[in-house]
Amino acid sequence: QQQVKQSPQSLIVQKGGISIINCAYENTAFDYFPWYQQFPGKGPALLIAIRPDVSEKKEGRFTISFNKSAKQFSLHIMDSQPGDSATYFCAARSQGGSEKLVFGKGTKLTVNP
Amino acid sequence: NAGVTQTPKFQVLKTGQSMTLQCAQDMNHEYMSWYRQDPGMGLRLIHYSVGAGITDQGEVPNGYNVSRSTTEDFPLRLLSAAPSQTSVYFCATRGTVNSPLHFGNGTRLTVT
Numbered sequence: 108q109q110q111v112k113q114s115p116q117s118l119i120v121q122k123g124g125i126s127i128i129n130c131a132y133e134n135t136a137f138d139y140f141p142w143y144q145q146f147p148g149k150g151p152a153l154l155i156a157i158r159p160d161v162s163e164k165k166e167g168r169f170t171i172s173f174n175k176s177a178k179q180f181s182l183h184i185m186d187s188q189p190g191d192s193a194t195y196f197c198a199a200r201s202q203g204g205s206e207k208l209v210f211g212k213g214t215k216l217t218v219n220p
Numbered sequence: 221n222a223g224v225t226q227t228p229k230f231q232v233l234k235t236g237q238s239m240t241l242q243c244a245q246d247m248n249h250e251y252m253s254w255y256r257q258d259p260g261m262g263l264r265l266i267h268y269s270v271g272a273g274i275t276d277q278g279e280v281p282n283g284y285n286v287s288r289s290t291t292e293d294f295p296l297r298l299l300s301a302a303p304s305q306t307s308v309y310f311c312a313t314r315g316t317v318n319s320p321l322h323f324g325n326g327t328r329l330t331v332t
Contacts (some may be wrong), residue, residue, distance in 0.1 A: 150310050196262060206270060207278060208321060210326025212262040
């Protein structure tokens with residue numbers, strides 16, 4: 108079964124707007140939640156990550172919000188720019204340093220100028 | 221410093237042919253892994269290795285073999301390619317457990 112559910116599949120926003128991508132999980136053993144950004148023809152690259160002992164983490168225009176009780180986390184991109192157009196993946200890894208990082212299915216973000 | 225290097229970038233195979241996708245890293249990372257990326261499916265783990273001589277299966281290992289004889293290299297072998305293995309393959313490495321994954325730029329494989 109899909110361990111991390113990501114939505115929406117695609118998202119179109121105007122320059123300057125806020126982009127929001129959501130992820131949900133079931134496995135309460137997950138303790139590390141990264142977001143990866145992928146540009147066409149390239150491999151994914153880590154954007155920002157959070158652990159469940161905090162409810163929010165901000166790095167520049169990118170913020171992760173984490174709701175442990177609801178088992179949900181989301182990526183907010185403030186002041187979205189055309190250069191943010193990419194595919195975004197949420198992911199999760201379980202406690203104990205499990206080697207398996209499971210990914211959501213991805214969200215293709217398009218920011219129109 | 222090249223990071224993670226994957227070769228070839230593109231490959232076309234006929235059903236039943238075999239080939240090896242190469243992955244090399246120069247970061248001295250113990251952990252290496254292979255993912256496949258398919259439209260609408262995200263990234264799925266095929267095999268991974270936590271060090272030379274140690275490999276384990278991921279989520280979708282069938283049809284693929286791996287070995288890890290050195291820290292630097294982690295080849296992925298397709299013994300008898302099938303159209304279902306048409307995909308983009310990514311190699312990813314990391315240092316410590318809490319470090320991020322570093323991905324290569326992928327190999328696009330088409331099996332006809």
